[in-house]
Every structure is written in C-alpha cells, then in structure tokens.
Amino acid sequence: MASAYPFAEIEKKWLRVWEKERPYRAVDFDKRKKFYGLVEFPYPSGEGLHIGHAFTNVIMDVLARKKRMAGFNVLHPMGWDSFGLPTENYAIKTGVHPTTITERNTKRFHKQNNYLGISYDWSREIDTSNSGYYHWTQWIFIQLFKHGLAYKAETPVGWCPSCKIILANEEIVAGECERCGATAEHRRQAQWLLRITAYADRLVDDLKLVDYPDYVKQAQINWIGRSEGVYLDFLVEGNRRKITVFTTAIDTVYGTTFLVLAPEYAQGLLDLVPQGKRESITKYIKESLKESELERKATEKAKSGVEMGISAANPFTREAMPIFVADYVLMEYGTGAVMGVSGHDARDHEFAVKYNLPIKIVIKPAPGIKEKVLLGEDGFWDYPEIKEHARQAILCNSGPFNGLTAKEAKDKLEIDLEKQKIGKRTVQYHLRDWIFSRQHYWGEPIPMIYCPNCAAKGVSWWDTGEGKKFRPQIPNAKYYIPNTSLAGWFPVPEDQLPVELPPVERYQPTDTGESPLANVKDWVSVACPECGGAARRETDTMPNWAGSSWYFLRYCDPDNKSSLADFKKLKYWLPVDLYVGGAEHTTLHLLYSRFWHKFLFDLGTTPTPEPYARRRQHGIILAEDGAKMSKSRGNVVNPDEVISKFGSDTLRVYLMFLGPYEQTMPWSTKGILGVYRFLAKVWRAFRQRLTESTDSGLREQLARLIKKVGEDIESLKFNTAIAAMMEFLNHWGKKGLSQKDAGIFLRLLAPFAPFITEELWVKLGNKGSIHQSAWPEAPKVSEREKNVVVPVQINGKLRGTVEIKEKTDLGPQDLLKIIQQDDKLSAKIMGLKIKRVVYVTGKIINLVS
Numbered sequence: 001m002a003s004a005y006p007f008a009e010i011e012k013k014w015l016r017v018w019e020k021e022r023p024y025r026a027v028d029f030d031k032r033k034k035f036y037g038l039v040e041f042p043y044p045s046g047e048g049l050h051i052g053h054a055f056t057n058v059i060m061d062v063l064a065r066k067k068r069m070a071g072f073n074v075l076h077p078m079g080w081d082s083f084g085l086p087t088e089n090y091a092i093k094t095g096v097h098p099t100t101i102t103e104r105n106t107k108r109f110h111k112q113n114n115y116l117g118i119s120y121d122w123s124r125e126i127d128t129s130n131s132g133y134y135h136w137t138q139w140i141f142i143q144l145f146k147h148g149l150a151y152k153a154e155t156p157v158g159w160c161p162s163c164k165i166i167l168a169n170e171e172i173v174a175g176e177c178e179r180c181g182a183t184a185e186h187r188r189q190a191q192w193l194l195r196i197t198a199y200a201d202r203l204v205d206d207l208k209l210v211d212y213p214d215y216v217k218q219a220q221i222n223w224i225g226r227s228e229g230v231y232l233d234f235l236v237e238g239n240r241r242k243i244t245v246f247t248t249a250i251d252t253v254y255g256t257t258f259l260v261l262a263p264e265y266a267q268g269l270l271d272l273v274p275q276g277k278r279e280s281i282t283k284y285i286k287e288s289l290k291e292s293e294l295e296r297k298a299t300e301k302a303k304s305g306v307e308m309g310i311s312a313a314n315p316f317t318r319e320a321m322p323i324f325v326a327d328y329v330l331m332e333y334g335t336g337a338v339m340g341v342s343g344h345d346a347r348d349h350e351f352a353v354k355y356n357l358p359i360k361i362v363i364k365p366a367p368g369i370k371e372k373v374l375l376g377e378d379g380f381w382d383y384p385e386i387k388e389h390a391r392q393a394i395l396c397n398s399g400p401f402n403g404l405t406a407k408e409a410k411d412k413l414e415i416d417l418e419k420q421k422i423g424k425r426t427v428q429y430h431l432r433d434w435i436f437s438r439q440h441y442w443g444e445p446i447p448m449i450y451c452p453n454c455a456a457k458g459v460s461w462w463d464t465g466e467g468k469k470f471r472p473q474i475p476n477a478k479y480y481i482p483n484t485s486l487a488g489w490f491p492v493p494e495d496q497l498p499v500e501l502p503p504v505e506r507y508q509p510t511d512t513g514e515s516p517l518a519n520v521k522d523w524v525s526v527a528c529p530e531c532g533g534a535a536r537r538e539t540d541t542m543p544n545w546a547g548s549s550w551y552f553l554r555y556c557d558p559d560n561k562s563s564l565a566d567f568k569k570l571k572y573w574l575p576v577d578l579y580v581g582g583a584e585h586t587t588l589h590l591l592y593s594r595f596w597h598k599f600l601f602d603l604g605t606t607p608t609p610e611p612y613a614r615r616r617q618h619g620i621i622l623a624e625d626g627a628k629m630s631k632s633r634g635n636v637v638n639p640d641e642v643i644s645k646f647g648s649d650t651l652r653v654y655l656m657f658l659g660p661y662e663q664t665m666p667w668s669t670k671g672i673l674g675v676y677r678f679l680a681k682v683w684r685a686f687r688q689r690l691t692e693s694t695d696s697g698l699r700e701q702l703a704r705l706i707k708k709v710g711e712d713i714e715s716l717k718f719n720t721a722i723a724a725m726m727e728f729l730n731h732w733g734k735k736g737l738s739q740k741d742a743g744i745f746l747r748l749l750a751p752f753a754p755f756i757t758e759e760l761w762v763k764l765g766n767k768g769s770i771h772q773s774a775w776p777e778a779p780k781v782s783e784r785e786k787n788v789v790v791p792v793q794i795n796g797k798l799r800g801t802v803e804i805k806e807k808t809d810l811g812p813q814d815l816l817k818i819i820q821q822d823d824k825l826s827a828k829i830m831g832l833k834i835k836r837v838v839y840v841t842g843k844i845i846n847l848v849s
C-alpha cells in the first residue's frame with residue numbers, strides 16, 4: 001500500500017522543515033484582519049492525544065489554515081490544562097512528582113499535534129501548572145476577594161470514610177468513592193466560594209451578544225435558572241413564628257393545603273414539635289442530611305416526608321394547614337420552605353395523595369380551551385400548562401380573585417401581599433455560588449493568609465490601611481460586598497505572588513481531610529501581612545476549573561510578567577472569533593470562564609464583555625462497533641497507529657469527511673481506506689503530465705469548487721467540501737488539467753492535507769510554502785455567464801429583443817445573423833434590404849434599410 005504514495009517520507013520531510021521555520025506565528029498588532037481560533041486545551045494525561053483531541057484540533061486547523069491563506073493574521077494557540085486529579089493520582093501510584101509527569105506528558109502531546117500537522121503558534125504555548133501562569137490565576141482570586149466575590153463558608157462536601165479524603169463531585173460516582181468504591185458520606189466543611197450568583201443576570205442577558213448554538217444558550221439559561229416569584233410569610237399557629245416560603249405561583253395560593261420544609265429548615269423549628277413526635281422527626285432530619293443534594297433531588301426517588309405535628313395559617317384564607325418536613329425540598333433554592341399546592345403541582349399532588357391530604361383546585365381552564373388541555377381526574381392542572389395558557393386560566397375557590405385570569409390574579413396578589421406586608425417580590429436563581437476549594441495537592445495554592453490574632457480582634461482586610469483605601473473597580477457597585485465576617489483572612493500581598501506550590505514528599509490527602517500542603521509546616525507558617533504575628537497560609541488549592549477560566553487571555557500575551565496580559569494586545573485579539581469544544585463544557589467551563597471574563601471586564605482588565613463571539617460544539621467519534629471508545633472495551637482508535645499506517649493527511653481528511661462535525665459518528669476502517677485512495681489519486685494525478693489545453697466545462701467546475709470549498713470551510717461543512725473535491729478529481733482524471741488549475745486545486749486541499757499539498761506544490765515549481773500562498777479567488781462564473789437583453793430596432797422602431805452573453809466579442813454582423821435566425825424578428829425584416837447595422841455593444845442594435 002505504501003507504494004501508492006510515499007506519505008511517510010513526505011510527512012517526515014515537511015515536519016522537519018516546519019519545525020525549523022515555525023511558519024505559523026501570530027503577529028500582534030498586524031494590519032491584516034485578525035482571526036482568533038480557539039479549541040479547548042487538553043488535560044495532558046499519560047495516555048496521550050486521543051482521537052477526540054485529534055478531531056477537535058483538525059477542525060480548527062483547517063479553518064485556521066484557510067484563514068491564513070485568505071489573508072488573515074491568525075492566532076491559533078495550544079496549551080495544557082495540567083492541574084488535576086489524574087496526574088496527582090498517578091504521582092501517588094508511581095512516586096514520580098506531578099511536575100515531572102506533566103512535563104513528560106505535555107512533550108508527548110506537543111509532538112503528537114505536530115505529527116498531526118496542526119499549525120499551532122507554539123511560541124504561545126501555556127501551562128496552567130507553571131507558576132508564571134498561575135501567578136495570574138492567583139491574582140484574579142485576590143481581586144475577587146477584594147471585591148467581596150470570594151468568601152469562605154461552610155458547605156456540604158463528599159467524604160470517603162475509607163480513603164479518608166474529601167471527594168470532589170467528579171470523584172463520587174453513583175454515590176461511591178471513585179477510587180475505592182466505599183459509600184461516600186457527607187460532611188460540612190469551610191470552603192472558599194466564588195459569588196458567581198452576583199453575575200447571574202448578566203450571564204443570562206449577555207447571551208444575546210454571542211453566537212452559540214441554541215441548545216448551549218438554553219442549557220446555560222436553565223443552569224442559572226432565574227425565576228421571578230415572591231416570598232410569602234405563614235405564621236405557625238399558637239406561637240406566631242414565621243415560615244417564609246418562596247413561590248413562583250402565587251396565583252395558586254388559595255390552593256395551598258400544606259407546607260413542606262427542607263430538613264435544614266425544619267431543624268430550626270424542632271422546639272415547636274410536640275414531645276411525642278420530636279424523636280422521629282429528629283431522626284428523619286438526621287438521615288436526610290446524610291444524603292447528597294443530588295440524591296435528594298433525584299426525580300425517581302419516592303417523595304417521603306414526615307408530618308411535624310404543627311400547623312400554620314394561610315395568610316390569605318386563614319385556614320390552618322399541616323407542616324411536613326421532606327428531603328426533596330432543598331435549602332439552597334428559595335428559602336427551604338414551599339407551599340404544597342396539591343391541585344396544580346405534580347410533586348405536591350403525588351405527596352398529597354400519599355399522605356391523604358386534600359386536593360384543592362383553584363385554577364381551571366376557560367370553557368373554550370378545556371378540551372385542549374390535559375386535566376387529571378380530580379381536576380388537577382399542572383402549573384407549567386397553566387402558565388402556557390395564562391390568559392385562559394381562570395381562578396376559582398380563590399375568594400375575591402375568583403374569575404380573574406391567572407395572569408391578572410398574579411399581578412394583583414403580588415401588589416396585595418406587599419401592601420399587607422406579608423411578603424415581597426423577589427428573583428431566585430438555581431445557580432449557586434461556586435465551591436472553589438479542594439483539599440488536594442496538585443492545584444493552584446489559594447493565595448490567602450489566616451491570622452488568628454487579627455481574627456480574635458475582628459480585623460478583616462477591609463479594616464486594614466489597604467482595605468480602607470480600596471475602591472471597587474466595578475462600575476456597578478452592587479456587586480461589591482465587603483465581607484467583614486472574614487476577619488483574620490488577608491490576601492497574600494500582590495508583590496509576593498506567585499505563591500508557589502511547594503514540593504512535597506507525600507501527595508496523599510491527609511486523614512483529617514486537609515490538603516497535603518497542611519503538612520508542609522515551614523510553608524504554612526508565615527507572618528501576618530497586617531500585624532506581623534504568626535499566621536498560616538491557606539492550604540486548600542483551586543479546582544481544575546480555575547486555570548481554564550482565563551487561559552484564552554494569556555495566549556494573547558503569554559510571557560507578560562507585569563500583568564495577566566497587555567490590554568492593547570487583548571484589544572487587538574479579543575474576542576475569540578470561534579471557540580470549538582465539547583458538549584461536556586456547555587455549562588460549567590463556559591459559564592465559569594464567562595463569569596471571570598465579565599469580572600475582569602468590570603476591572604478594566606479585558607476589553608470585551610464576552611470572551612467568545614462564536615461557539616461551536618463538535619460531536620463524538622464512536623468506535624467501529626458503534627460503542628463509546630474505552631480502554632476496557634479495547635475499541636480505542638489510536639491516532640499514532642492510524643498515522644503510521646495511512647499517514648497524517650489521510651487521518652485529517654478522514655476525520656473531516658466522517659460527517660457533519662457536530663454529529664456523533666462511528667469510526668470506519670473502510671472509510672479511511674477510501675480517503676487514503678483519494679489522496680493517492682491526487683498524488684498520481686500530479687505524476688501524469690499536466691495538459692495545457694483547458695476544457696471550459698472543467699474550468700467552470702473548478703470555479704464552482706473554489707466557491708464551494710471556501711464557503712464550506714467557513715461554515716465548518718468540511719465533509720461536503722471534501723466530497724466536492726473528490727468529485728472534481730474524478731472529472732479531472734478524465735479530462736486533464738492545466739498546471740495553473742492544478743495549483744488552484746492543491747490550494748483548496750491544503751488546509752485539509754497540509755503535507756501532500758506542500759510536496760506537490762513544490763514539485764509544480766512554486767517557490768515558498770503553499771500554506772503561505774493566497775487562497776484562490778473564484779472566477780466570477782455567474783458574471784461570465786450572465787446574459788444581456790439587447791433591444792432590436794428596425795428603422796428606429798423597437799421591434800423586439802435578442803439575448804446574448806454579456807461578455808462576448810460578437811460584432812454587428814454576428815448579431816444580424818442571430819436576428820435572422822430568430823423566428824419573430826426574422827419575420828419582421830423579411831423582404832427588407834438591410835443597408836446598415838448600427839450596434840452599440842451590449843446596449844442596442846438598429847437595422848436600417
């Protein structure tokens with residue numbers, strides 16, 4: 001097979017040349033138009049580049065190469081998201097330091113990308129675990145702290161009782177510790193959190209500034225989960241203690257027949273519970289709090305609850321209703337107390353049926369739509385449907401609000417409850433603050449110092465000289481929330497950054513659940529920046545998401561030592577013109593990086609409110625058997641093997657030919673053979689003598705091909721571009737092509753197959769790299785073929801028209817012939833002796849007899 005075309009030789013040769021010439025540098029401030037193409041940078045695991053990476057990287061590479069040829073100044077960078085658990089675990093297993101492992105792995109990834117022919121500007125390579133990089137990750141954290149957007153609070157965490165470590169969410173698989181399989185427990189632990197909720201509205205509203213796939217936007221909106229509703233106070237009967245519920249359905253308030261409290265909320269009311277019940281309630285609460293929030297939310301889980309033996313009055317109906325505690329109500333959303341509306345909420349309905357509670361219908365469809373909506377036997381009408389028909393949903397059993405539409409009732413009730421001072425309007429979010437602490441070694445040290453001395457005196461950073469002088473740089477100061485409850489916590493002075501991760505002998509998390517850094521005593525103990533007394537460093541590190549939240553900024557200015565990136569350079573390169581990545585980052589990574597970017601924008605550090613102008617998400621390549629590729633199944637396709645067997649060009653063209661880039665597609669050995677044959681045919685076509693004669697049909701086809709390939713690449717329709725080139729090659733084989741046109745074809749193929757095209761380009765006698773040649777311009781087929789209608793006058797009178805090609809060299813006598821052959825016009829000149837033909841080219845012809 002290797003005899004068909006010597007890909008190994010060609011690819012080896014050009015790898016060496018490109019390595020030496022480094023032809024893909026992006027030039028800051030260049031006058032050409034800029035194009036910033038970004039792909040998600042990988043976690044450099046020991047397994048090396050997998051086929052999914054190859055797929056993503058080639059997508060952007062095709063576009064980047066085409067843009068360069070089309071005259072753009074292209075920024076196409078790569079780096080390594082290298083902090084994280086797998087490396088740490090591997091270090092624990094092998095005793096090799098994570099830094100060494102990372103260095104080894106990134107070298108491998110770098111090399112593999114080169115083999116793939118990816119045109120990265122390696123002068124901008126970054127590594128999130130390099131202290132020159134995380135210096136600025138730490139700097140951002142400090143700015144967040146100073147603006148009150150980073151704070152420490154107790155949060156629930158996973159805990160493995162066997163490994164004795166705190167588990168990150170991603171380490172808990174189906175409720176079990178990922179490493180040892182022990183059932184994960186839940187604890188509360190003081191952690192750093194980032195107040196991403198302060199940006200919730202802008203993270204939703206600014207989605208209209210960007211071009212993301214709709215489903216990505218929708219997923220972000222759902223994740224943030226903004227809902228407008230009200231707080232409403234219920235009073236516990238007999239003692240007037242207040243229970244505040246949050247509801248988005250105040251129009252159903254007359255249908256409330258019970259209240260349900262989250263276990264945490266109920267805990268605070270235990271003293272009201274009658275003696276006989278207190279023990280069982282306490283037990284229920286204790287059990288529920290052991291479960292993770294995810295388990296509690298699981299929809300398939302049967303709704304369980306316990307009646308607390310106390311009741312509260314509905315502030316509108318004055319009716320008394322029982323109060324339950326139930327684990328499906330979450331403390332973090334709303335207030336942790338909800339109204340049970342059995343007639344109009346599916347979950348409440350289920351609960352009411354189970355505990356034999358009354359079902360009260362307070363909204364019914366207007367007669368006109370009754371047939372169109374789905375009602376339960378007992379008249380149950382689900383609230384989402386009511387909302388959809390808000391103008392034809394009529395209140396009943398609702399006292400003075402009877403007969404109003406749900407929409408009218410809602411507006412009226414909202415005003416009413418504020419007037420009566422029994423509640424108020426509010427906006428709630430599903431989004432929580434971002435837990436930003438990990439008790440692991442291999443991450444960015446959180447650059448904070450805790451001084452027990454200052455803490456005892458209640459001195460917070462905002463009480464210090466620097467803190468008092470501090471003015472928030474956020475134009476809209478509502479996000480500036482000095483958190484004086486953080487007494488004793490001080491950021492590491494910025495001129496002492498980076499706080500380097502100290503080398504340790506043991507990476508293992510400690511028995512106490514503290515980070516291994518807690519054992520590095522001389523690193524931990526430090527002088528308090530405020531009082532100079534004995535203080536200690538924060539030993540938690542940042543989560544995996546930290547370094548990737550701003551890496552696209554660093555590519556613009558990777559070596560800057562005085563700021564995270566020069567503002568002018570950011571202004572030149574931002575926003576990212578296209579960001580290609582996977583569906584697994586639809587919410588977290590995209591949301592986190594948008595949050596940081598917005599914060600940095602508020603600080604005046606970045607020039608754009610959004611980081612990515614356009615986002616596209618690629619599909620997944622399945623194994624040949626249609627299953628997901630996995631080591632355990634033994635069905636993984638290794639890019640290195642494919643390259644050595646078929647060559648890198650074949651792998652690249654094949655990956656782009658698989659199908660639409662956003663789809664999930666199985667690998668096919670047959671398919672790759674087909675692509676290999678295509679390239680071999682290209683090779684052979686250039687071994688034949690190129691003809692000088694041009695076939696006009698083929699030329700027109702080439703013109704159409706230029707247009708199609710150019711447009712298809714821009715809209716990422718790579719598979720159809722390749723199909724068109726294959727088809728063209730077939731015709732070419734039959735008819736032959738001139739040297740000039742063959743060069744055009746090569747340039748169209750160059751972004752897909754950079755090696756073979758470079759080789760043939762040189763063989764054609766061209767000087768310089770094909771990748772620095774200009775993208776072919778399509779001859780304007782349409783114009784060349786455009787017809788014009790020429791009015792025909794006979795002795796000065798308009799008698800008809802003839803249609804001719806606009807670009808022709810037809811003379812007056814040629815036109816006369818056309819007229820003579822035209823049925824209608826020939827009849828009109830019959831018998832006339834034409835003495836003179838006056839022709840204004842393309843405009844008018846006059847026949848004079």
Ligand SMILES: [Zn+2]
Nearest residue numbers: 160163177180
């Ligand atoms: Zn474990």
Ligand SMILES: [Zn+2]
Nearest residue numbers: 451454528531
């Ligand atoms: Zn102090």
